[in-house]
Amino acid sequence: MPSAPHGGIGKRIAYHRSVARLTQQQLADAATIHIGTLRKIERGARGVGDGIVEAIAAALGIAPSLILADRAQASSRIRAAIPALSAAIAAYDLPDDGPVRPLPQLRDAVGEAAAWRLAAQYVQITRSLPDLLAELFRALQSAPADERADIAALVASACRSADAVAYKFGAYDLSARLIELTRWAAPQAGDPILTAAIAYVRTETFFAADAHHQGLRALERALDAATHPDTVPSIAARGALHMRAAVVAGRAGNVDAADTHLAEARRLGDQVPEAIYAGTAFGPSSVRIHEVSVAVSLGSEHVHRALNVARKWAPPADLPAERRSGFYIELARAQLWSGLPDDAFESLKDARKIAPQHTRDHRWVREDAATLRRLKRADAESLTSFAEWCRAT
CATH class of the missing domain: 1.10.220 (Annexin V; domain 1)
Incomplete structure (x- = not known):
């Protein structure tokens, strides 16, 4: 399959339409726009507003950012x-009046x-x-x-x-x-499940500050305060906290704590179906993805654990796109550390295909794409294109 074109929003629409095996009339109908409008857009004879971009992207089943590309990066x-x-x-606390x-x-x-x-x-x-x-x-x-x-x-x-x-x-x-x-x-809100979910999210502030020991302490305190896991939502809430704590412990270099929290997350994940609970995906597949995250968080000596997961398993398509793309971003780092640059590049491309907006601005993607570009010369054109796309230096 040819690589996606770099020039012109119309050319990108035409490319993705051809990949989807749609005629101009079929795409126009699916996007509820006039066939003449689509023809003019594809040949560059007229501009295209955000509403039309989103309608076309939805009809093609792709993210709008893949169409926008260099015209107006998402x-x-x-x-x-x-x-x-x-x-x-x-x-x-002092909102303006309004509807x-x-x-x-x-x-x-x-x-x-x-x-x-x-x-x-x-x-x-x-x-x-x-x-x-x-x-x-x-x-x-x-x-x-x-x-x-x-x-x-x-x-x-x-x-x-x-x-x-x-x-x-x-x-x-x-x-x-x-x-x-x-x-x-x-x-x-008076909802202890929501409180646990917010403790999960709060960990971002510790990630941003590289305060991993403090983040682990905050999560363990949240686990102490969490409701007894006797219902599916409460099991999922506690399991998600353990899942998050395992990653934070890994980044803190605490192997024992990481393994302990991961084992508890795995035990709880086996008790509930994979689903979204209070805004967080949890279940056996999410825990498996976090096995890769923990391995990468612990450093290069532990990446074989990530590769072992990926040899036997891939995230199912019904998982949230952000979580699936994160799996491939983390896997790419493990593969790069293991001397598998070709595999790492394939993983980065998989991440982009699943969630381009998430992938493009991920710090690890930029770092790893830049490293790949320095390490190898094979497939240099695709690597250069990818590195430019994610602004790797």
Whole structure:
């Protein structure tokens, strides 16, 4: 198959249409645009707005960032939108007047944002979350008593979706503020499962500060406070905390703690089906992915554990895209450390195919792509193209 074209949004649309084996008429129908409009776009005779890009991407089953490419890199648009997220939470306790939709509609909007987070669709999050957060703060301030807990839970979920963008794009101060807002909202929701999920997310602040010993201590305290695992949600909540603690312990260089938490996560994961619980994927597949994460976190002497997982298993397609792409990003690092540069490059390409927005701005992807480019000359054109795509230096 030819490589995707670099020049022109129209050429990229035509390329992905040909890969999908669609005629222009079929794509136009699927995207609900006029056939003449699509023809003009593909030959570069007219511009294309965000709405049309998203409609075409949805019809092709790909991320909009694959179409936008060099015209307006998704990451540039996301970074430009981050200040709007910051402004949206600046007056969380003194929101401006404005409309507030009924609770069921707010629940749908927050659920959609959570789905974008799990699918690593960060452009959509930055476009929608500033207004949604402001609306949720208004709703929480004016909520009747019987709706307040529900709206507080929605605030926490929406802040978590916004944090996914802030953290992954290096806005660590904003990420910390969003996490503190989730911690402010959670007690008002009165849900111990949500509180455990927020303790899971809070670990990002320790990752960002390289404060892994403190992060492990915070997670172990959250485990002490977690509800007894006697229901599926409570089992999943505790299992996710152990899963996260194993990775933090690995980064702290504590092999025994990493193995202990990973074993407990595995035991709990075997008791529940793989699913999304309080916004976090947990189950046997998620635990297996974290086996790779722990191995890489522990360093090059332990990467054989990651390779052993990958020899026998690959993440199933029904796992969230962000989690699947993370598996291949971590696996690529293990393969690179093991002297398998070709395998590492294939893993990076798999990660890009699954979640391009997540992959492109991942620090390890840039580092490993730059290393691969220095190490080998075979397939130099593809490596150069990939390195340029993720801005590896």
